[in-house]
Amino acid sequence: MSSGPAFLRDLDVLIRARYPLVYLVSWEEQRLDAILADLAKSHGRTLFEWSVTRGLRQLSGGRSVPPLEDTQDPHKALEAVQKLSGDPSLVVLKDFHPYFESPKVVRALRDLAHYLKSTFTTVIILSPTLTIPVELEKELTVLDVPLPTFGELAQLLKDIVGVIRRNNKATIELSRTDAEALVKAAMGLTLSEAENAFAKAIVTDGKLSAEDIQRVQDEKRQIIRKSGLLEFYPAEERLENVGGLDGLKTWLSRRTAAFGEEARRFGLPEPRGILLLGVQGCGKSLTAKAIAAQWRLPLLRLDVGRIFSGLIGSSEENLRRAIRVAESVAPAVLWIDELEKGLAGAGGTGLQDAGVTQRIFGAMLTWLQEKTAPVFVVATANRIDLLPPELLRKGRFDEIFFVDLPTAHEREDIFAIHLARRGRDPKRFDIPALASASEGFSGSEIEQAIISALHDAFAEKVELDQRHILGALRETFPLSTTMGHEIQRLREWAKDRTRMASTRTAEVQT
Numbered sequence: 017m018s019s020g021p022a023f024l025r026d027l028d029v030l031i032r033a034r035y036p037l038v039y040l041v042s043w044e045e046q047r048l049d050a051i052l053a054d055l056a057k058s059h060g061r062t063l064f065e066w067s068v069t070r071g072l073r074q075l076s077g078g079r080s081v082p083p084l085e086d087t088q089d090p091h092k093a094l095e096a097v098q099k100l101s102g103d104p105s106l107v108v109l110k111d112f113h114p115y116f117e118s119p120k121v122v123r124a125l126r127d128l129a130h131y132l133k134s135t136f137t138t139v140i141i142l143s144p145t146l147t148i149p150v151e152l153e154k155e156l157t158v159l160d161v162p163l164p165t166f167g168e169l170a171q172l173l174k175d176i177v178g179v180i181r182r183n184n185k186a187t188i189e190l191s192r193t194d195a196e197a198l199v200k201a202a203m204g205l206t207l208s209e210a211e212n213a214f215a216k217a218i219v220t221d222g223k224l225s226a227e228d229i230q231r232v233q234d235e236k237r238q239i240i241r242k243s244g245l246l247e248f249y250p251a252e253e254r255l256e257n258v259g260g261l262d263g264l265k266t267w268l269s270r271r272t273a274a275f276g277e278e279a280r281r282f283g284l285p286e287p288r289g290i291l292l293l294g295v296q297g298c299g300k301s302l303t304a305k306a307i308a309a310q311w312r313l314p315l316l317r318l319d320v321g322r323i324f325s326g327l328i329g330s331s332e333e334n335l336r337r338a339i340r341v342a343e344s345v346a347p348a349v350l351w352i353d354e355l356e357k358g359l360a361g362a363g364g365t366g367l368q369d370a371g372v373t374q375r376i377f378g379a380m381l382t383w384l385q386e387k388t389a390p391v392f393v394v395a396t397a398n399r400i401d402l403l404p405p406e407l408l409r410k411g412r413f414d415e416i417f418f419v420d421l422p423t424a425h426e427r428e429d430i431f432a433i434h435l436a437r438r439g440r441d442p443k444r445f446d447i448p449a450l451a452s453a454s455e456g457f458s459g460s461e462i463e464q465a466i467i468s469a470l471h472d473a474f475a476e477k478v479e480l481d482q483r484h485i486l487g488a489l490r491e492t493f494p495l496s497t498t499m500g501h502e503i504q505r506l507r508e509w510a511k512d513r514t515r516m517a518s519t520r521t522a523e524v525q526t
Contacts, residue, residue: 048142072097163204164207204240249316255307286392289384290413335379
């Protein structure tokens with residue numbers, strides 16, 4: 017069974033090189049059972065498995081070993097592994113990580129690692145989470161098990177279709193193109209999750225058809241959300257719904273087809289990502305959502321704050337898991353919102369003393385620099401002073417854009433967009449007058465002014481008109497009034513360091 021050539025190659029090398037302890041991080045026990053059985057057979061090794069419920073037992077290969085009694089206890093299981101015959105073996109310890117809290121077990125595993133270096137036996141720890149005691153950091157080699165490949169998911173779908181046709185339990189209405197789209201929709205799921213998603217799609221209407229592509233995507237959205245680290249956003253926004261930012265829109269439109277095979281043949285690499293800096297409420301988050309819709313890619317939002325879970329040792333694993341899922345869904349857009357808040361917040365939790373913040377940030381920078389999967393990162397930030405200079409270095413992102421307050425022309429667009437969204441004809445309003453009255457307003461402040469005006473009109477039991485909006489604007493103190501000097505400082509910083517998202521410069525009240 018395939019599980020990505022790089023992973024299988026690395027695991028094969030470790031076994032042939034007689035590494036004593038290998039730690040595999042994965043939820044997919046059944047999938048790994050098949051992979052490890054194939055590896056044990058190909059290397060002529062006896063395969064053993066341990067779990068706290070069944071103890072240590074022989075699964076296949078080699079001379080038959082008498083039943084190993086009383087090995088549910090982890091310490092006794094390690095003693096039994098050391099007493100096994102000299103036959104080359106693979107020993108899989110399932111969910112062994114909770115026992116690392118026992119100094120006795122940690123010491124026993126360390127002793128076993130030293131003993132195994134002179135044998136042809138490798139112990140594999142299989143767990144859904146990475147937990148390594150400091151005593152074992154130099155003894156263990158860690159491999160992340162990638163989620164199923166397109167080929168594995170395609171084979172799963174083929175097997176399911178074969179069962180359906182043999183048993184006449186449902187109808188198949190899939191073209192080759194539909195089948196490929198259905199498999200792509202399942203990317204990012206484990207084999208078990210994908211099997212459940214396909215089964216649910218079949219049970220819903222008694223058939224497997226192109227309509228099930230959306231059902232599988234909906235199921236994937238729920239499964240990804242359960243992790244608490246990534247959120248799957250529907251691609252509902254459009255770039256036309258973003259007022260202004262013509263420079264950024266032009267840059268994005270020229271890269272719409274850059275994820276296709278034609279772009280690879282032309283010699284273009286996949287776009288890496290952009291960093292959007294600037295004034296709060298000026299459309300950075302909305303732009304991230306619109307990019308995914310414009311490029312017809314799934315949108316995943318990474319909650320940086322949740323990466324820092326408060327448990328020493330788990331934050332690094334949280335980031336690894338989030339990156340693993342994002343890459344498995346690729347091509348995709350990964351939205352990291354208010355990046356500086358997550359990093360700054362982590363520093364204030366006491367984790368900084370343990371070096372967790374620096375390690376997380378370093379791992380993120382390394383991934384941004386070296387990632388090969390087509391994951392387009394859209395990172396947004398409001399506070400430039402909280403961003404480490406390493407993040408702004410070329411190579412992390414394709415471009416760094418500064419998003420300023422909207423110009424008068426852009427405010428006209430924003431008024432028209434939000435009025436139309438709420439069922440009002442923009443032609444009924446004096447849009448230039450509204451744009452003039454909202455000098456210094458951000459896009460979100462304009463939206464809130466329209467909502468406030470709607471409340472006023474509804475309370476008066478009349479239709480919304482110009483005076484309601486002008487009244488709401490007069491009652492609003494925009495951010496440019498209360499933070500004018502700060503905004504000007506942002507502009508000065510961005511002038512020679514970033515690319516302007518808009519080709520014109522907005523006004524600011526000081």
